[in-house]
Amino acid sequence: MEKAPVYFITGGVRSGKSTFAEKTAQELARTNSGTLLYYLACGRAQDEEMQKRIELHRQSRQNSVIPWQSGEFPRNIDNSIPLYNKQTIVLLDCLTTWLDNELFSLDSELSEQHLQNVFEEMMGNIETVRMHCFSLIVVSNEVLHEPLPSSEIVQAYQKTIGRLHQELVARSNQAYLVESGIPLMMKGSK
Structure with a gap:
């Protein structure tokens, strides 16, 4: 089965990467008639600041010319697959919060084996999503x-x-670093 292309978008906190990711998804939808937009949210509203950020993202999508569907999957993103199809552009926001949810959801010690298992599970979930959508856009934070x-x-x-990050960029068709609202293409071509 053919896998969907991947667009990897990273940047610092509040750098404009989610806005750029949404615009990228909308542009893909405009240039590929019949495609749908699906927002795969991994964040949890655990405090007031995160609740406000989630609400801002929801409002942004509600104001979109092209309608969005969305689902919240803090873990096991492959469970989202029944909600879209091969004509859907999936925007996963964001890898860093998803990793946080996966690493710290169990009372596991942070052994090398646990880290390897989480890495393999997340990459496996991403590949499974790729087999069931039109395009996958992955947003992440530069926390390193x-x-x-x-x-x-x-x-x-x-x-x-x-x-x-390294594995996703290796598998990506395009990779961007967003700084102060300016996307810099680091891999691929337009």
Whole structure:
């Protein structure tokens, strides 16, 4: 079965990457008649700030000329597959929160084996989604460059997100870094 192309979009917190990802999805939908838009949300509204951010994203999609469907899947994103088809452009937002949900949802120690299992499960879920949609856009955060306190948890998270980023960029048709609202193409061509 043919896999959908992947567009990987990363950047710092509040860099404009989600806005760019939504515009990219809408442009793909405009140039490929019959396609649908699906927003695969991985975030959880665990505090007031996150609730506000989620609401802003919802309002942005509601104001879109092309209608969006959406679903919240903090874990096991492959469970979203019955909600779309091969004509659907899926926007996954965001890889970093999904990783957080997967790494810390169980009372597992952060062993190398656990990190490997989470990595393989997430990449397997992404490949499964790719087999069931038209295009997949993955949004992530650049958290590797920010000064963070050194601890076992932080190191495990950084190691795993770094591996995920590298693997996704390797599999991507296009990869972007968004800085201050400006998308910079790092891989691919228009």
